Amino acid sequence: MSGNYNLKLRKNQYLLPSGHMGWPFIGNMLTFVKDFSSGHPDSFIKNLVSRYGRIGIYKTHLFGSPSIIVCEADMCRQVLTNDETFKIGYPKSTKEVMRCKPVWSFSRKEHMRFRRLISSLTMGHNTLEMYIPRIEDIVINSLEELSSMSHSIEFLKEMKNISFNIIIDIFLGSYNQHIITKIGNSFTDMHAALFSMPINLPGFAFRKGLMAREKLAKLVKPIVEERRSMIKNGEKTKDKDLLDIFLEARDEDGWKPDDDDIIDMLIGIVLAGHEATANTMMWSMIYLTQNPHIMKKAKDEQEEIMKMRLPTQKQLSLKEIKKMVYLSQNHNAKVGTFLPFGAGSRHCPGSDLAKIEISIFLHYFLNNYKLEIVNPECPMTCLPSSKPIDNCLARVIKI
Ligand code: HEM
Incomplete structure (x- = not known):
């Protein structure tokens, strides 16, 4: 590390x-x-x-x-x-492309305020339980679609689509798919520029990232404005999402976020909240596929959960996810040396949500599908994060 x-x-x-x-x-x-x-x-x-x-x-x-x-x-x-x-x-490229001030703010108050807002939607038993059916829907439909493809897919890219759709659903609720796709494309360009040399010239990733950030702000602004007016007119009453929480936020000293603050926070959270989750989903499936004896134990645990279920229960519950002890086991590292979610005041506020997303994904994958990796010996890159250079070209096969 x-x-x-x-x-x-x-x-x-x-x-x-x-x-x-x-x-x-x-x-x-x-x-x-x-x-x-x-x-x-x-x-x-x-x-x-x-x-x-x-x-x-x-x-x-x-x-x-x-x-x-x-x-x-x-x-x-x-x-x-x-x-x-x-x-x-943070590197200059990350700061300028991401431009999420509360994340790297030196002001403790501003940073704590940001964390309080996110935590209200990413932590706590009831909140997390509420997301399970929404995450399940996205995972089930995506896996069904992937398994119906007659050609190989870039597995990492598809995992990014899944985790992106989940975080957007939590942030915005369901929204016009055409706009969501455009938002997703801008995030891809921004991500590629996060750890680039800060050279603002045509052809450089940094310039492309800055332009994608501008475009993203233009796409998100009307969504924020529309929601603000819905709340004002009393049209938004149920299923609060993170955008509602941001729009209704007030501090004891009168602070309330303006539209630009909200766009900054949205971009920061979506960026932080889907890339790492997608990478973890991909690597879990690669390692499980490469280690059949571990895969078998993980599958047995999932089957056991299904056996114990009452016939009337149709969806996963948080209680069942907590029973996935083998699946959630970690590398047996010395205490304090394995920090996948960071530590201290910047510890990842989305860690519980991420673990639930990954558990739901693995539950459905292990019970119903297998992964056929096209180039098991594919070389790796570690920029901006570790992945096979072919983005894990693979087929998802229904079993
Ligand atoms: C497997 C998935 C994930 C991993 C490995 C991960 C890892 C991390 C790490 C290591 C940090 C600390 C960075 C630092 O010290 O500066 C962090 C911060 C953060 N993560 Fe995650 N994360 C994951 C998923 C998520 C999700 C789903 C969300 C959605 C809410 C999220 C939101 C954030 C935010 C907003 C921060 C900044 C916190 C702050 O600066 O106070 N992450 N994450």
Whole structure:
């Protein structure tokens, strides 16, 4: 695990760890991109270890800024949980493309306010239970459609569609599918630019990401305006979604989000809330398919859940999801060293929701389908996140 927090490296003011700053402006980006995009992120770290020793913390220069890279689990946890000493920093490309101020705000109040709003819709037994039928609908229909395809599909892309439709449903309720597809396309361009070099020239991913962000804001603004007027006219009474919560939000000191704040928060949450979930769904299925003995145990557990069910019950319940003990087991890591959802004041507020989405997806996949991977030996890339370079070309087969 590694963390990348920018520091103000004014001369002689801070004691810096060993490392090197690379070339002017591009710093160490060339080596970083080479190692990460060829699926060997460890080479970048190993190079630092071999030159400067196993100190776990190094100075470097990435994404256009002087940076410190932290690559020991214990040290990463210390950075994440010590807000007094470490201030959050994102690469310039991430900040400018995503432009979700509350996420990287230095103001604790603004950040807490944002988390309170999201948490009201991503945590708590009753809230999560309410999403299950909506998530089930999306998963069941998508898997049925995928299995009916006569050609191979990019499995990761399809997982992104599923997790995107879920997060949009939670945020906006059901909405015009044509607009949702356009919103989805803009997110794809933005995501590709999040960890790019911040070069605002035609042909560069960063420029494409900035343009996609503008387009997205234009697509979302009328939705926010329409909903605001529906609430005002008393036309929106049931099934509150996150947009309603944002529109009705008021602080004790009178603060209420304007349309631009809401668009910023929506973009931040949708971006944070669907890419990682889709990656996890893809990797779960790849690893299960590659390890039939583990797949069998996971399937047995799902079948057992179905056997115990009353004939009158048609859908999954939260109680059943909590019984998926084998499915939710993690890597048996030393306490505090496995942090898939981060730690401290920035710990992922969507972790419970993500676990439920993934459990529902795996429940239906394992009970009804199998995955045939076209290129099991496909090379990997780790930029912007780990995936086979063919996006896991595969077929979903109904069993
Ligand atoms: C498997 C799926 C997911 C993984 C692995 C994951 C992982 C993470 C991690 C590691 C962080 C901390 C980043 C940091 O320290 O700066 C984070 C933050 C965040 N996540 Fe997730 N996440 C997932 C799903 C979701 C979902 C479904 C949502 C939807 C609500 C979500 C919303 C957020 C938000 C809004 C933040 C920023 C929190 C803050 O800055 O206070 N995530 N996530």
